[in-house]
Amino acid sequence: MYAIAIHGGAGAVxxxxxxxxxxxxxxxxxxxxxDGGYAVLERGGTSLDAVAAAVRLLEDHPAFNAxxxxxxxxxxxxxxxxxIMDGRQLRAGAVASVRxxxxxxxxxxxxMEKSRHVLLVGAGAExxxxxxxxxxxxxxxxxxxxxxxxxxSEQRGERVSDLVPPSPHGTVGAVACDxxxxxxxxxxxxxxxxxxxxxxxDSPIIGAGTYAKNGVCAVxxxxxxxxxxxxxxxxxxxxxxxxxxxxxxxxxxxxxxVLRGLGGEGGLIAIDRAGGVIMDFSSEGxxxxxxxxxxxxxxxxx
Amino acid sequence: MSRPPLPAILALLLVPAWLxxxxxxxxxxxPIAIVIHGGAGVIxxxxxxxxxxASYRNGxxxxxDAGYAVLERGGSSLDAVTAAVRTMEDxxxxxxxxxxxxxxxxxxxxxxxIMGGAGPRAGAVAAVRxxxNPIELARLVMxxxxxxxxxxxxxxxxxxxxxxxLVPREYFRTEQREHELEEARRAEAARPAGTPTxxxxxxSGENSRGTVGAVALDxxxxxxxxxxxxxxxxxxxxxxxDTPLIGAGTYASNDCCAVSGTGQGEYYIRQVVAYDVCALVRYRHMxxxxxxxxxxxVKLRHSGGEGGVIALDRAGNIAMDFNSAGMFRxxxxxxxxxxxxxxPDSVAH
Numbered sequence: 001m002y003a004i005a006i007h008g009g010a011g012a013v014x015x016x017x018x019x020x021x022x023x024x025x026x027x028x029x030x031x032x033x034x035d036g037g038y039a040v041l042e043r044g045g046t047s048l049d050a051v052a053a054a055v056r057l058l059e060d061h062p063a064f065n066a067x068x069x070x071x072x073x074x075x076x077x078x079x080x081x082x083x084i085m086d087g088r089q090l091r092a093g094a095v096a097s098v099r100x101x102x103x104x105x106x107x108x109x110x111x112m113e114k115s116r117h118v119l120l121v122g123a124g125a126e127x128x129x130x131x132x133x134x135x136x137x138x139x140x141x142x143x144x145x146x147x148x149x150x151x152x153s154e155q156r157g158e159r160v161s162d163l164v165p166p167s168p169h170g171t172v173g174a175v176a177c178d179x180x181x182x183x184x185x186x187x188x189x190x191x192x193x194x195x196x197x198x199x200x201x202d203s204p205i206i207g208a209g210t211y212a213k214n215g216v217c218a219v220x221x222x223x224x225x226x227x228x229x230x231x232x233x234x235x236x237x238x239x240x241x242x243x244x245x246x247x248x249x250x251x252x253x254x255x256x257x258v259l260r261g262l263g264g265e266g267g268l269i270a271i272d273r274a275g276g277v278i279m280d281f282s283s284e285g286x287x288x289x290x291x292x293x294x295x296x297x298x299x300x301x302x
Numbered sequence: 303m304s305r306p307p308l309p310a311i312l313a314l315l316l317v318p319a320w321l322x323x324x325x326x327x328x329x330x331x332x333p334i335a336i337v338i339h340g341g342a343g344v345i346x347x348x349x350x351x352x353x354x355x356a357s358y359r360n361g362x363x364x365x366x367d368a369g370y371a372v373l374e375r376g377g378s379s380l381d382a383v384t385a386a387v388r389t390m391e392d393x394x395x396x397x398x399x400x401x402x403x404x405x406x407x408x409x410x411x412x413x414x415x416i417m418g419g420a421g422p423r424a425g426a427v428a429a430v431r432x433x434x435n436p437i438e439l440a441r442l443v444m445x446x447x448x449x450x451x452x453x454x455x456x457x458x459x460x461x462x463x464x465x466x467x468l469v470p471r472e473y474f475r476t477e478q479r480e481h482e483l484e485e486a487r488r489a490e491a492a493r494p495a496g497t498p499t500x501x502x503x504x505x506s507g508e509n510s511r512g513t514v515g516a517v518a519l520d521x522x523x524x525x526x527x528x529x530x531x532x533x534x535x536x537x538x539x540x541x542x543x544d545t546p547l548i549g550a551g552t553y554a555s556n557d558c559c560a561v562s563g564t565g566q567g568e569y570y571i572r573q574v575v576a577y578d579v580c581a582l583v584r585y586r587h588m589x590x591x592x593x594x595x596x597x598x599x600v601k602l603r604h605s606g607g608e609g610g611v612i613a614l615d616r617a618g619n620i621a622m623d624f625n626s627a628g629m630f631r632x633x634x635x636x637x638x639x640x641x642x643x644x645x646p647d648s649v650a651h
């Protein structure tokens with residue numbers, strides 16, 4: 001059964017601060033990404049194309065912390081990370097700390113498909129983009145008034161969420177299973193508001209924020225440093241493969257035992273070859289959606 | 303019933319566990335150990351001269367003994383792996399720090415990571431060009447920042463904020479590496495048209511996989527792992543391998559083991575090699591050597607990935623395995639073991 005699940009970040013989503021209008025905007029954005037990815041699967045496309053399509057839509061939507069509307073560094077610039085992984089052959093591509101790539105997920109995919117490498121960072125990644133005929137965009141493209149406002153609040157010493165308008169740990173991601181039973185995962189983020197330039201979180205690190213292996217695939221949404229130390233996405237896959245845990249048990253253990261033990265919070269979405277989807281989080285909320293061939297279609301925040 | 307005075311209880315709590323055990327059972331103190339590698343698949347045996355071999359052995363011995371000396375005087379495993387890796391970074395023979403291989407622009411671009419098994423805690427830097435000892439900057443990221451991984455200019459900004467003096471790029475370049483880059487460029491130019499794009503250039507060959515690393519166990523039972531590299535000769539600017547990625551090239555956790563890898567980084571990233579060794583030990587209940595064998599000789603070999611892994615657990619068990627022609631390596635522990643080796647059968651005590 002083909003299926004796709006997406007998330008638009010996990011963290012504190014205080015209901016009080018989320019106006020009805022804003023909530024609608026998030027829901028509309030999630031729906032568009034979910035349906036965009038699902039449409040690929042529906043017409044017989046690959047899970048890889050589906051997760052790329054869904055993440056690209058989330059990158060283009062200014063409410064989510066990725067691509068246009070990404071959180072800003074302490075220098076006021078957007079610095080973006082993304083990764084994609086194909087569960088079939090353990091192929092993967094990732095970019096980190098790029099500042100002029102409209103859709104980092106597309107560049108991550110190009111790294112996977114057109115280079116011998118898995119991870120390219122900074123100016124070298126943008127050099128590769130130029131060699132691959134990507135059009136670079138000015139950093140201005142990513143900045144929104146809202147993110148600038150958040151950065152100013154944070155720099156005045158007020159704690160702001162990178163997610164809400166929402167997000168302590170806003171990241172976007174997608175996992176999918178296509179009609180052939182192949183799995184893929186994709187993640188993209190602007191990282192933390194007011195982050196130090198050059199800081200890279202878990203998103204572009206294969207095994208931490210993103211992992212896909214024929215049986216299972218997972219992407220995480222949370223406080224990156226904790227997810228890196230816990231090798232979170234791979235841990236879920238290993239727990240299923242080596243211990244025979246169900247996907248739900250593996251995700252639950254990772255979030256509520258391992259990461260909580262380390263002091264980190266966030267969420268995980270994961271999928272198996274049967275199209276079974278798990279969306280779990282230890283934070284207050286996680287923007288998420290799932291749609292599958294059985295007719296299930298859900299968008300949820302809390 | 304009279305209670306023992308509080309200070310006495312506190313004093314007991316402060317006595318290291320091994321002293322108490324030793325007193326009770328007359329047993330030896332717990333083991334200390336360090337294992338290092340200076341790269342896998344670095345030099346074909348046929349091209350190794352006695353003089354070169356002696357020089358590499360001396361370099362490995364210096365790093366091994368520098369790390370072991372820290373453990374022997376009661377220092378932490380983090381200090382020990384830092385000392386061992388720093389020694390190899392400063393030795394121009396190894397592909398890390400000074401003498402690192404050069405990228406397509408003719409610059410050294412360096413990656414390093416360190417992880418302490420208690421916590422666990424980790425720090426890493428990637429694509430830095432002006433940091434003399436990247437392993438020390440990785441450690442500062444772990445200890446002085448809330449982050450795990452900093453890259454490129456941002457990582458160097460952090461270095462300056464921490465009072466780390468930057469060095470010019472020339473510091474890293476050696477004649478040998480410039481020569482290797484020229485050779486790689488010539489091979490690239492001679493490549494028949496239509497085969498791989500400029501990014502898919504052939505990057506194999508001597509010195510392309512000479513990462514350095516160390517794992518150690520200290521008196522307090524804490525494990526640590528550290529890895530440092532210049533990556534691949536003629537690599538694309540900005541290319542980051544497995545070395546600075548926690549779980550791929552470097553991993554340590556006190557409830558399992560410490561691991562450092564050296565090999566074709568892209569394979570190590572995709573297979574999350576270092577963490578996989580730990581996962582096999584923890585979840586499949588494999589012995590350390592068996593887990594390392596499974597990852598290096600079965601999984602990596604099956605996928606076509608070449609390289610090696612060193613690992614150490616809290617009992618002081620040591621594993622060093624590789625599927626390449628050779629791996630520069632060394633091990634020393636409190637049971638009197640001290641060896642330096644390069645090829646499958648070249649153990650020397």
